[in-house]
Amino acid sequence: MNLPPIIQSFVLHFGEMGSRWGINRTVGQIYALLYVSEEPLCADDIVEALGISRSNVSMSLRELQAWNLVIMRHLPDDRRDFFTTPDDIWQILRTLAEERKKREVDPTLSVLRELLMQKAGNEQERYAQSRLAEMNTLIEQLTNWYDDVKRLDTERLATLLSLGAKVTKLLDAKDRIVSIGRRRAEPDER
Amino acid sequence: MNLPPIIQSFVLHFGEMGSRWGINRTVGQIYALLYVSEEPLCADDIVEALGISRSNVSMSLRELQAWNLVIMRHLPDDRRDFFTTPDDIWQILRTLAEERKKREVDPTLSVLRELLMQKAGNEQERYAQSRLAEMNTLIEQLTNWYDDVKRLDTERLATLLSLGAKVTKLLDAKDRIVSIGRRRAEPDER
DNA sequence: CATAAATTTCAGAAATTTCTGAAATTACCG
DNA sequence: CGGTAATTTCAGAAATTTCTGAAATTTATG
Missing domain, CATH: 1.10.287 (Helix Hairpins)
Structure with missing residues (x-):
């Protein structure tokens, strides 16, 4: 494995965590590598970057595809398959949740x-x-x-997250506000 | 393994799912057995129910204790350790979330x-x-x-869950209600 | 349709995880 | 203490998972 230090640490960490996450080391490493790579990679790029066998890469990519975690792309005048992860990390989160x-x-x-x-x-x-x-x-x-x-779209999801438990307080507040509204005027919403 | 059919199916299922959940088969089976048992069980009860070695039971119980998923109890005039899961399934969920x-x-x-x-x-x-x-x-x-x-306490958590995405609609509604409140009267809450 | 490039398959090797039985340790009791 | 019941530890066996290299298959091209 011959990668820049930050990338290497990240890739190794994902490999180690793989078993806790229910995927194996290679699958974790490949995913991490694709995640931090700006350009799509082909299988041989991965072989070289991670120092593992071509067949292992093939099987692991198949696994990642079964999870819908990678996207296969093609470049003009090149018959190799290239792989990336989606750019939108919220989309990745959704996929992960769905598949798990x-x-x-x-x-x-x-x-x-x-x-x-x-x-x-x-x-x-x-x-x-x-x-x-x-x-x-x-x-x-x-x-x-x-x-x-x-x-929910990403924006609303982010709002929901940032509210956290405050939602329940809001609900209490809303009940009071509605009752105030009812006492003093007729609100146009129930 | 000699268990009533419903319990046996449940135990076997948890065993099979174990690997997907990041625990092993025996740990899954023991947890399932304790979960559906009205009375606490001792290690030998588990050995007999699941047909596995005493030492395996010992190690698996240790693993479940590390996860805080089982409770050790003692009966009067009996020096054996007995094990159960918490009664409150919401508490189990919290523990699981925390440990994961x-x-x-x-x-x-x-x-x-x-x-x-x-x-x-x-x-x-x-x-x-x-x-x-x-x-x-x-x-x-x-x-x-x-x-x-x-x-959140269990009741509020259940409320939050049952609301789901409706929370964001409520937020919109709340904004409108507050603005109505502001126009027609001064609410005593911000 | 022959060839070449890319990918996949799969049997067996290697590595890892799980499980067991025997021995060691701990806890309790008279 | 000495004895006994309960539990834990741990080395190695068994089972499972992961990985590889060689062969087979697929795909594109002249």
């Missing part, structure tokens, strides 16, 4: 629903089902919230 | 900050740093939001 949900949450939700349809055979199973029901409800609340929020 | 942040996000944030302090050696590194800066900003926004929201 698909892989890490949806299968569990579907198992929970199936197990909740079954008839408990004894007291032990009845208790277990009550716990599964709690988990199911929680995950449904979270995914409903997520489905709602993911449709 | 600690393991999956914080190390990256710290690397990003360090790399952003360094002086770029060339144009390639300058571009890379601009990308790192974007990532750093995004992660900071997300973690600030998280730090804010995690302090």
Whole structure:
């Protein structure tokens, strides 16, 4: 591996974190490299930059494509495939959330629903089902919230984020304001 | 493994999902078993239920304790350690979020900050740093939001969730209401 | 359609992670 | 203390995942 120091550190870090994030080292390194590269890279660029085998690059790129985390591009008069990450980091975040949900949450939700349809055979199973029901409800609340929020454009999403918990205070304030509005004048919104 | 069918399916599912969630099969199975068990279990109960070695149970419980996902309890006149999960699933969610942040996000944030302090050696590194800066900003926004929201009590958190994207609409509405309030009367809140 | 370039596939090697059984340690009790 | 039950540690075995090189396939071109 022969990269400028800052880039190398970043690439190595992503490689090490890979296992915690459910991807492997090479996939993490390739992603990091593409993320900080201004121009799209072809497979052999990656081989050279990271010092890994061509076939490993091929399989790892395939993995990244399955995650929708990289974009394949073509240059005129060049039949090689080139790869980049999207420029917009908010878009990357959305993709990441979507794919992780698909892989890490949806299968569990579907198992929970199936197990909740079954008839408990004894007291032990009845208790277990009550716990599964709690988990199911929680995950449904979270995914409903997520489905709602993911449709926001970036600007509104950023607003929502910057508000954080203040939202609930705003809600309280809004209730008071509405009641003041009702007392003193008829607002044109409910 | 000899468990009632519903519990067995749930335990096996958590085991399979384990690798996607960054824990291993046994840890996933033990957690699932404890989660659906009404009474605390001791290590030998787990050995028997899951058909795995005593030492594996010991190491996996240690791992779950490191994640703060299980609680150790003692029964009178019994020197064995018993284990359960917290009853409150919202509390479980908070713990999970906290621990995943600690393991999956914080190390990256710290690397990003360090790399952003360094002086770029060339144009390639300058571009890379601009990308790192974007990532750093995004992660900071997300973690600030998280730090804010995690302090909410369960009721307010549930309210926030159920609102979802409607929050931004409420904000718009609130602006209009406030302006109406201002025009027609002096509200006692800003 | 022959050739060449690029990419993918895949069997087995290498590396890593997980699991076990035996031994060591700890905690408690009379 | 000495004994016993419970737990932990850890070296190596087993299982799984990752990686490679060689061969096969795909794609474009004259």
